[in-house]
Every structure is written in C-alpha cells, then in structure tokens.
Amino acid sequence: MSLISTSRVKSPWLIHFDCGSCNGCDIEVLACLTPVYDIERFGIINVGNPKHADILVVTGTVNHRNKKALKNIYDQMPEPKVVVAIGACGTSGGVFREAYNVVGGVDRVIPVDAYVSGCAPKPEAIIDGVVIALGKLAEKGKKVDQGIFERLEKTQSAITAR
C-alpha cells in the first residue's frame, strides 16, 4: 500500500493538453522536459495517453469547440488525478476573456487543483505548480487507497459467488 502511494507521488506521469493556447505556454511546458530543466530526472514523464496519466497540465483558454475534448480527456484519467492550469489564459481567460469564442479559464469545465500565473510562465514556475499539485495528489491518493483491500475482497467474493 505505502509502496503505491509513495511511487505515485515520487514518479508522477503527466499529460499535456493544449486547449486554445498561443503556444507560449506549450513550449515552456516542453522546455521543462529538455536538458536545462530536465524534470525527467525526478521520474516525471510526459505521456500521450490520458489513461496512463496522474497529472493533467492544461494550457490556454477553453473555447466552445475544445471543451468537450478537455472533458473527455479528464474523464478518461484514472483516480486519483489532479489538474494544473498554466498561464493567464488557463487560469482566467487572460487577454482573450472577452472574445466571443472563449468560455474562460479551465475551471469552468473541470476542477483545477493548482494555478500557475504568468504570460507565459517560466519553466521554474510550471515545475513549482506541478509540485504543489503533487501534494494534492498524495491527499487524494489516500482517499482512493482507503479500504482498497476490503473493496477488492468484496469484488472477489462477488465473482466467486457468481
């Protein structure tokens, strides 16, 4: 049990979704993975499949077309999961908040656990935001893990009874 909860926080996998961003934040998220910042040395891997991911990193404003795609990706992620909204656009809509096709920040569609401000935030700030989200991931993980063996037993007995 403790092995799972430790490794979940010590080696989180993240998925990055560009949700109507201007690319500024996207290239900074990618810059976190490259040699100068290199978050991979802490076991953080950028994955392409939401079903493998613990952290959803969202950049940019939500618009009427991609809000379904964002919700879909969030729903596909297994519990426990956390969301980090990057940049002024991700947190509130930024300079585009009054445009006709913009819904607003990411929190209009899915719950957000950490906000990173800046336009565009520096890679250090993005790493900081992800670390804050990791604390929340550990808390959420405890709730998910609570009584997991009892639940497993229940499922197994249900299967054998069938």
Next chain:
Amino acid sequence: MAKTVLPFGPQHPVLPEPLHLTLTIEDEIVKEAIPKLGYVHRGLEKLAEIRDHNQMIYIVERVCGICSCMHALCYCQGIESLMGLEVPSRANYLRTIWAEMHRIHSHLLWLGLFADAFGFESLFMQFWRIRERVMDLQEETAGNRVILSVNQVGGVRRDISAESAQWILDTLKKVEKETLQLKSTILDDYTVKLRTVGKGVLTKEKAYELGAAGPTLRASGIAQDMRQTGYAAYSELDFAPVVETDGDCYARTVVRFNEVFQAIDLVRQAFSKLPEGELAVKPKGLPTGEVISRVEQPRGECLYYIRGAGKKFLERVRIRTPTFANIPPLLDMLPGCDLADVPVLILTIDPCISCTER
C-alpha cells in the same frame, strides 16, 4: 482492401497543438486527408472593437507565442504607415535583431520537434539545449522568455546596451558552433535520410499554384522572402534567401537548418551597423485609411490588413498567417504517403495552429 477512416488528433503525442485530420487510408496508404480546424479559435480579430489600437499590440502578440515579436512588428508597421510616422533608425535595427533572435529560437525548436517526430529523442534534446541559450538572450534583453513585448507604435520599448550586445554576440558564437556540431547528425544520418529524402515532394509548379509560403516554398526552388521587401532594417543588410530545389522533407529541413546561420549572420550585421539615436517617436493622430503590412515569419509570409476610420478603435484587423497558406500544400503532399509518415509530413510545414485559427 477496404477503405478505413482514421481520425488523427486533436490530442496526438507528436503534435504540441490540436490539429484534427480525417485520414482515409487503404492498405496503410493515405488516400485522402480532410482537415478540421477550430480547436484554438478565440476570435481575437473581433477584439479590435473593444480594445483600442494600442491595446491591440498585446492581443496580436498573443496570436502565436513562437513568433510573437513578428506579429507585433507587422501590426506596428501597419499602424505607423496609417499615422505617417517615421520610425527612428536605431529602433528599426533593434526590431530586426529581436526578430532574428526569434527566428533562431523558432527554427531550433522546429528542428528538435522534427527529430522527435521520427523518434530521434536525443537529437530533440540537443536542439532544445542550444535553444535555451537563445531564450536566455531574449529574457535578458526583453524581460520575458517567450512574449517579448518590445514593439510599440513608433519604435521599440527597450534598448540593448553595448555590454549586452557583446554578450549576445558571444552567445550566438556558441549557438553557431554547437548547431554546426549537429549538422552531420541531422543532415548526413542514414536513418534520418530514410525518413525524409523523397517524402512529401512538392514540385515548384505545385508550390506556386497552391500558394505555399516560407521555407516550404523556398525548399521547392522559389526564392521568395518577404525580408527582401526591405521592411525594418533589412534593406540595409546583406542577405539572400536560402533556397533548395528538391521540395521534399529533407530539403525543407536543410532550408530551416541553414536559415539558423543566416539569422545569426543578420544579427551580427545589424549589431555592426547599429546607429545611435532615439528609440521611439511619439505617435500623433489616429489611424485613418487602410493598409496591408507584410513580414517574414519563421514559417513564411504573414499579412495584416488594417482599416481605421480616424477613431481610437480600428474598424477591421485581418490576419493571414503562413500556416494557413501552407495547409493546401500539405493536403497535396499527404495522399499517397505511408501512414507512418503522416506526422513527419505534417511537421515539415512547421504548423502553427494557434496562428492559423487565431
């Protein structure tokens, strides 16, 4: 073999941005590709109605984070010609320097992403390591890594001191040396050549007919570069467009790779000729009339149409970006290619979806 319809995107590991293509494939060979755009559409041209012409600079800088400096430059040029402002010579040179630094970082970024698209991850890391040096230059001179915000109507906001200039030139020397070390890896490698040579050929006639722009056009043998029109300080600098004739993925890589060195050379020339003087003139009056302003972005020609009616708020701002021009050539390249080559072909036009959809 029956036809299969395969959705590509909008969330795809190889694309940093949401682009959706509906691919019709037959036996792993692409027969037809239909793009579906609009995932990044924000409607920022309409924002001109509620933001005045000075505030619009901040909006157009955020059309695209990779070429933000050029967007602001193009917009400011348009407004300046509407107001009849004469930009100081030093401001023109500084604009050129920042624009060329942006081109270096954009091309290094693309070379890295392209290496990643065919699975060469260590090369991706190497290019992005070099790129961080250029990002440091931008942060030191403009205060931000990505969105520089140096252009204003009538000139530039910041100056580059003589010590900074020396440091920039020293760093660019390192960038040049390190990029040159990677030349044999990206251009002479057997595996890389297998993935790029002869793939996605765009003939000279097709490129002209479909209206390709930027490196995609120049790789097909047409020497067209908006910098030749001589905006900012380019009329006083010495350069020739980088041209290749094969029109395949390899030629496009060569063009972008050589343009890194061309941009470094242009920065050096600009620093050697940098005149003393004011940074900006005070704008007088309001924009009246209509104008078309053009600049060369890393991805090609960017065009702004601006119409003002002597009011604080502009009547119309229309932006046509290079990726928009390069999508028809891409749709011409895709039919007939292997499904495995689709990501490589998409990346060779250097797609900037947030520019295209605005």
